[in-house]
Amino acid sequence: MRIxxxxxxxxxxxxxxxxxxxAGETEFDLANVCGTRYIGCGIDQEVDIRIEGIPGNDxxxxxxxxxxxxxxxxxxxVANTMNGGLVVVPGHAGDVLGYSMRGGRVYVRENxxxxxxIHMKSYLNQEPTIIIGGRAKDFAGEYMAGGKLIxxxxxxxxGEPLAGRYCGSGMHGGAMYVRGEVPEAHIGKGVxxxxxxxxxxxxxRATLKPYCEALGLGVEEIMGAPxxxxxxxxxxxxxxxxxx
Amino acid sequence: xxxxxxxxxxAACGTAGILDRTGRRFNSEDVVRAMSVMRERGNGLGxxxxxxxxxxxxxxxxxxxxxxxxxxxxxxxxxxLPTALEVVHDExxxxxxxxxxxxxxxxxxxFVRVPEKRLVGVEPRxxxxxxVSTIMFINQEVEGAYVASSGKNMGVFKGVGYPxxxxxxxxxxxxxxxxxxxxxxxxxxxxGWWGGAHPFDxxxxxxxxxxxxxxxxxxxxxxxxxxxxxxxxxxxxxxxYMFDLLCRRHKLSIEMACLAMACPEWEDIDREPDxxxxxxxxxxxxxxxxxxxxxPFAVIAGYDGGMVGFCDRLKLRPLAAAIKGDRSYLASEEAxxxxxxxxxxxxxxIDAGKPVVFTLEEExxxxxxxxx
Numbered sequence: 001m002r003i004x005x006x007x008x009x010x011x012x013x014x015x016x017x018x019x020x021x022x023a024g025e026t027e028f029d030l031a032n033v034c035g036t037r038y039i040g041c042g043i044d045q046e047v048d049i050r051i052e053g054i055p056g057n058d059x060x061x062x063x064x065x066x067x068x069x070x071x072x073x074x075x076x077x078v079a080n081t082m083n084g085g086l087v088v089v090p091g092h093a094g095d096v097l098g099y100s101m102r103g104g105r106v107y108v109r110e111n112x113x114x115x116x117x118i119h120m121k122s123y124l125n126q127e128p129t130i131i132i133g134g135r136a137k138d139f140a141g142e143y144m145a146g147g148k149l150i151x152x153x154x155x156x157x158x159g160e161p162l163a164g165r166y167c168g169s170g171m172h173g174g175a176m177y178v179r180g181e182v183p184e185a186h187i188g189k190g191v192x193x194x195x196x197x198x199x200x201x202x203x204x205r206a207t208l209k210p211y212c213e214a215l216g217l218g219v220e221e222i223m224g225a226p227x228x229x230x231x232x233x234x235x236x237x238x239x240x241x242x243x244x
Numbered sequence: 245x246x247x248x249x250x251x252x253x254x255a256a257c258g259t260a261g262i263l264d265r266t267g268r269r270f271n272s273e274d275v276v277r278a279m280s281v282m283r284e285r286g287n288g289l290g291x292x293x294x295x296x297x298x299x300x301x302x303x304x305x306x307x308x309x310x311x312x313x314x315x316x317x318x319x320x321x322x323x324x325l326p327t328a329l330e331v332v333h334d335e336x337x338x339x340x341x342x343x344x345x346x347x348x349x350x351x352x353x354x355f356v357r358v359p360e361k362r363l364v365g366v367e368p369r370x371x372x373x374x375x376v377s378t379i380m381f382i383n384q385e386v387e388g389a390y391v392a393s394s395g396k397n398m399g400v401f402k403g404v405g406y407p408x409x410x411x412x413x414x415x416x417x418x419x420x421x422x423x424x425x426x427x428x429x430x431x432x433x434x435x436g437w438w439g440g441a442h443p444f445d446x447x448x449x450x451x452x453x454x455x456x457x458x459x460x461x462x463x464x465x466x467x468x469x470x471x472x473x474x475x476x477x478x479x480x481x482x483x484x485y486m487f488d489l490l491c492r493r494h495k496l497s498i499e500m501a502c503l504a505m506a507c508p509e510w511e512d513i514d515r516e517p518d519x520x521x522x523x524x525x526x527x528x529x530x531x532x533x534x535x536x537x538x539x540p541f542a543v544i545a546g547y548d549g550g551m552v553g554f555c556d557r558l559k560l561r562p563l564a565a566a567i568k569g570d571r572s573y574l575a576s577e578e579a580x581x582x583x584x585x586x587x588x589x590x591x592x593x594i595d596a597g598k599p600v601v602f603t604l605e606e607e608x609x610x611x612x613x614x615x616x
Contacts, residue, residue: 035281035579054579054587056281073591075577076562094578094593095562113593114559138559138596165512185515 001025005053006032014041021045035075040066046085057094060087064103069214076113079106082128088214092134101128101147108132109215110155114164115139122146122174131211138164141230142188145173148207152179152222161186168230172237176230177204179222187230190237194229201227257442257454258285259563260575261425261544261551262584263602268570269297272416275424278573278580279407285454285576286428288344289436291410292402294443294450294546295421299397305332305355306375306447309392309399311438312350317388321352324386328378329356337401342413345405349438353399372447372492376471379446383475390476393445395548400450402427402441410441422604425546427452434478443546444480446472449487450546453480454576455561458539466534486535487545498547502554502599504532509557544574550603559596566591572602 001020005013013036017028026047030039033053040049044064051059052071059075060068064083073091077099084103095113098106103126111134118139120128128147135156140163141149153162162180169188177196187193196204205223212219260278264270272293279291299307312318325331337351358371366374379391393400398421401414407428411417427442433456434440443450457463457479464474464482470493472485483505490501507529508516516522529536540560544553553563553574566573566581566588573581578591594600 034582035577037284054582056577056579072587073578075579092592094564095559114596 001027002029002031004031005034005036008036010036010038010041010056014038014043017049018043021047040068040085044084060085060106073110074108079104079130082106083126086214090215093132095137098128098130098149101130102126103128105129105210106131107211107214108134110134112136112140115142117141117144117147117149117176119143119145120147120149120174129207131208133215133217135160135162136164136167139166139169140164141168141171141174141176142166143170143172144168144176144232145171147174149174149176150179150204150207151176154179154217154222156180167191168232170237171230171232172235173232178228178230179225181228182230190233191230192233194231196227196229200229256285256430256576258282258428258576258580259426259452259454259542259544260580261423261452261546261553261573263423263551263572263604264570265550265572265602265605266570267297267422267604269420269422270424271418271420272411272424274584275426276408276411276416277583278575279426279428281580281583282428282575282577283406285430286406287430288406289404289431290402290429290441291405291407291427292400292441292443292452293407293411293414293416293424293426294393294398294400294445294452295416295419295425296395296398296423296546296548297421298399298419299355302333302355303397305357306394306396307399308354308356308379308394309337309401310350310352310354311390311392312352313388315350317386318350318352321382321386321389324382325354325356328362328381329354329375330359331356338415338418339413340415342405342409344409345403345413347438348403348413376446376488380471380473380475384473390439392439393443393450395445395448395450398448398450398546398548400443400445402443403438404436404441423546423551425450425452425544425551427454431478432456437477439476440478442480444476444478444484446484446488447492448548449484449491451480451483451487451543453483453541453543454563455541455543455556456539457482457537457541459537462534463537469534483537483543483545486537487547490532490535491547498545498552498601499599500528502552504528504535505537506554506557506597506599507532507536508597542576550601552599552601553594554599555594555596557597562593564591564593565600565602574600574602 028049035056037056042062059078061080067086076094079098081100089108092110093112097116101120114137131150163182168191334354442452460479467485542561542563564578568588
């Protein structure tokens with residue numbers, strides 16, 4: 001189903017999609033999208049949504065199932081509290097990507113902004129994954145409680161940090177995998193930097209395979225460079241905070 | 245016009261700026277289109293526009309855009325103004341009845357010069373200092389009259405409403421300028437009233453602001469002790485005063501002024517490997533402690549030579565920059581930029597604390613200066 005988003009507010013657009021899904025539609029092409037917020041918000045069916053243009057904030061918020069393919073870059077708060085499904089971004093992403101994400105996958109080809117993956121969490125077989133092809137800015141993985149945040153630095157110029165300041169600050173679960181190094185000064189308190197194990201290596205290859213397929217990249221080429229693993233040293237970093 | 249409503253609504257704000265670097269002038273339609281995309285960022289309690297290059301026939305005079313609470317306020321100003329300034333021309337700011345816009349103030353513009361005799365015995369002999377003190381006097385002492393803008397060949401048009409009806413109300417499609425900056429407001433800590441809508445302006449410096457200044461007390465003391473009393477019931481006004489103080493009076497470059505306002509944290513200064521830069525940053529923090537803006541903000545400032553966008557050091561509010569053809573853009577959301585002229589050639593969210601400056605091309609600036 002093709003929907004011309006010109007002049008449609010987010011309520012109307014999402015209602016059209018939801019009504020069509022209820023009638024059995026599984027494929028959507030949204031044309032002329034320019035800043036419409038909340039696309040795919042709360043949809044819990046495994047449908048495909050292709051977006052042509054630039055979607056607005058909170059794309060895929062609370063979403064649990066759809067596969068969203070964007071045509072270029074996205075703005076802020078994409079995959080906010082997303083529960084399942086897929087978001088593919090061939091361009092860059094803004095700030096607060098995957099905030100409180102609790103399942104599903106977000107694939108970004110280029111750079112991501114500030115506060116990506118903050119407080120993402122996992123539960124039983126729900127494990128959110130964010131993969132960034134470029135670099136991330138400050139507060140990546142802040143308060144991270146679960147899931148995987150992978151930063152590849154594919155076209156990142158040397159000298160530009162793969163993650164900004166306060167990386168993983170307050171982290172108490174999950175893991176970040178960085179293809180290269182994050183400057184020591186940027187690593188948050190209570191975060192350890194480790195070499196990856198053979199098991200990690202296998203997991204990364206398997207996790208990156210669909211990312212590479214979605215974005216036309218070579219998985220072996222990416223796996224050819226060394227990764228580091230950032231993990232919380234404590235599951236309760238602030239356990240003593242109010243103890244005095 | 246009422247001064248302040250007695251209710252309070254929390255949340256965001258939207259900003260956009262469009263500069264034609266060659267100085268080619270265009271009307272309000274593009275910037276209105278950009279603002280329309282960000283409707284959710286405002287709540288109708290304030291919107292405004294600043295446009296540069298609109299009064300070529302009065303390019304040598306300062307254009308005072310006045311908001312008077314009522315006719316009596318304007319009358320008081322009319323009585324005072326000729327005692328302080330030479331009024332070359334004055335007229336009502338044209339408006340049209342617009343359904344959602346009401347309770348508007350009396351809107352008037354005066355094109356003024358600073359009389360030579362006013363500067364006798366004044367050191368340094370800068371008419372702009374005199375003008376600033378006159379504007380501050382009006383805002384403080386001429387009851388019911390406020391100066392919304394005071395630069396040359398530019399003007400601020402603002403009020404309570406969404407951007408589209410405010411543009412319609414002021415008939416902005418009839419104006420041509422090379423730089424338009426706009427704001428839609430979602431007031432947080434202060435109420436929405438006509439004088440509290442953005443942009444805020446003093447002389448050539450206009451600013452729109454998304455965020456709130458947790459350092460407001462310090463900043464207010466700093467600008468007030470330098471001759472800029474805050475009268476508009478909002479934190480944002482200090483930023484325009486800051487630009488005038490830092491760029492015009494202290495002769496800092498735009499980049500240095502932004503550095504003073506968003507200087508790196510001490511922790512980052514401690515880690516700075518370049519000792520010259522470390523020394524500079526230390527001096528900036530020490531010298532300009534009162535100018536440091538804290539709390540979440542994204543600001544677009546317009547001035548005679550172009551526009552600058554910058555965010556707080558933790559990037560707690562969004563701002564994106566883009567370039568397409570002769571135009572440079574700044575906006576809270578990239579989609580606002582796309583809305584004007586499709587996908588830009590280059591588009592990027594700007595970095596925390598690092599100003600992005602877009603300037604008129606040199607030869608154009610020179611020819612503008614020549615024509616003044």
